[in-house]
Amino acid sequence: MIPVTPLSAERSSLLATDISERLNAAIREHLLAAFAPDSTKTLREFSAPEVAELLGVSGQFMRKVHGEEVIPEPKINRGGRRYYSAQELWAAREVLEKSSRKKGRYLPRRSSDEKLQIWQLMNFKGGSSKSTTTVHLAHYFALHGYRVLALDLDPQGSLTSMCGISPEIEFDGLTVYDAIRYDNPVSMAEVVVPTYFPGLSIAPARLLLSEFETESAVHSNGDQPFFTRIRNAIAQVEGDFDLVLMDSPPQLGFLTISGMAAASSIIVPLTPSMLDVSSTAQFLELAGAYMGVIENAGAELRYDHFKFLITRDEPTDVPSQQLTSFMRALFQDRVMSATALKSTAISDATMLKQSIYEVVRSEMTRGTYDRARGSMDAVGSEVEAMVRQTWGRK
Ligand SMILES: Nc1ncnc2c1ncn2[C@@H]1O[C@H](COP(=O)(O)OP(=O)(O)OP(=O)(O)O)[C@@H](O)[C@H]1O
Ligand SMILES: [Mg+2]
Known part of the structure; x- marks a missing residue:
């Protein structure tokens, strides 16, 4: 906990600085609590149905490409259910794009004649x-x-x-x-x-x-x-x-x-x-x-x-x-x-x-x-x- 002492009241500039220091300390504590242990943000995993939806394919298609080892198995499999990191989703896009007949189907990034x-x-x-x-x-x-x-x-x-x-x-x-x-x-x-x-x-x-x-x-x-x-x-x-x-x-x-x-x-x-x-x-x-x-x-x-x-x-x-x-x-x-x-x-x-x-x-x-x-x-x-x-x- 941050010790609560009276705020400086002598000068407004000191009061403002004092408030800002306390707020920053409190934010630091809050962030550490919310994003422990190293206070950096991480991203959750995505379920198989969610990944299929993001890729615009069916669950059946996903099972097929996994079966054929086109896409590597995601690291996390809990009780027979696959969970993907966003990196794995990104990697899946790259693999699928290579074998896709329609360019941009999985990796829709712009071509050189499409402006930023x-x-x-x-x-x-x-x-x-x-x-x-x-x-x-x-x-x-x-x-x-x-x-x-x-x-x-x-x-x-x-x-x-x-x-x-x-x-x-x-x-x-x-x-x-x-x-x-x-x-x-x-x-x-x-x-x-x-x-x-x-x-x-x-x-x-x-x-x-x-x-x-x-x-x-x-x-x-x-x-x-x-x-x-x-x-x-x-x-x-x-x-x-x-x-x-x-x-x-x-x-x-x-x-x-x-x-x-x-x-x-x-x-x-x-x-x-x-x-x-x-x-x-x-x-x-x-x-x-x-x-x-x-x-x-x-x-x-x-x-x-x-x-x-x-x-x-x-x-x-x-x-x-x-x-x-x-x-x-x-x-x-x-x-x-x-x-x-x-x-x-x-x-x-x-x-x-x-x-x-x-x-x-x-x-x-x-x-x-x-x-x-x-x-x-x-x-x-x-x-x-x-x-x-x-x-x-x-
Ligand atoms: N769709 C929403 N439903 C509920 N709360 C929302 C929604 N969108 C924004 N808010 C809340 O409204 C507040 C103001 O939103 P935000 O900070 O995005 O506005 P802003 O236009 O960027 O503000 P500023 O002008 O200060 O930059 C935030 O507390 C945010 O959580
Ligand atoms: Mg804003």
Whole structure:
């Protein structure tokens, strides 16, 4: 336990430092308890039916390829049931892809003439589910065989900590800031690190990233405009990924706008409440004005997709359903068909810095898990369809 002594009250600066030190110590303890023994995140195993579903094959097909020793047996077999690590799932994709007649059936990664997908989740309304949606999409795509880069543009570092790096404690590694700063930036390849989740890498953020806001106000100029810096950083690692997912801070500053100038598609997550809808209207008005400034500076902003996603959807809440219908009537297919349901399964998982994909189904009420998982799968699959459409695939 952390000793509880009175907080410094002499000066506000001391009070703030004192609170931050205590919080950090408490977080360290909490993390150690949650992810013992070495405080690093690990990923669960996946059951045989789940793996068959992720691969898009039948259970019978799986038994056949195991019988013929096409796919090696997974290490874990409990009572005749196979359980796979995500690495084993990834390895199975590679083996099956080699013998598949349809290219991209098991390893759907892009070819050289299919452009890198850069999707930004943005809205300056705090708590609109930007980070939660980003991490769920990242896990969905990684589990479906895509090479994903999660790029954290938020100095709060929520996405970074969901990816297993705790920006609030003992993290002094390189961050996105180091790749986009004006003075002697490092290469993006040095910033990007693989995560514990196979197929997913992270370009981390921490508080220092907010320096980009102040520095851009001073250093951005015609020779090195701020809005090219994220785009250029991503270009340095382009060959390693199929999809980049950028989480944004809840403000329309230089970081968010730099992201917008790099993005090929945008998702605006939106909770169906009157306050959120009206603040989103203001946000988009301002975003439109900034996009105009960037376009006038000679940059081309053309999005393949620009969509609203209803988040924390409550099908039984009448006012929120009315607002959702209103948005759909007004913007039609600009609002994604799938919604992210409000669910305790999601909020409980994110408390442990996990997505629903990391939760073991039997540890939750089945119905609750299935509804949350189904909803996140529907969101992921709709985005996947848009990605594939951009690539000109069926
Ligand atoms: N589908 C959901 N069901 C239940 N709770 C959710 C859901 N999506 C998000 N939440 C909860 O809402 C809160 C805010 O979500 P999140 O951090 O993703 O928002 P954000 O837009 O990234 O916030 P910020 O603007 O601070 O970056 C979190 O506590 C999260 O657990
Ligand atoms: Mg966030």
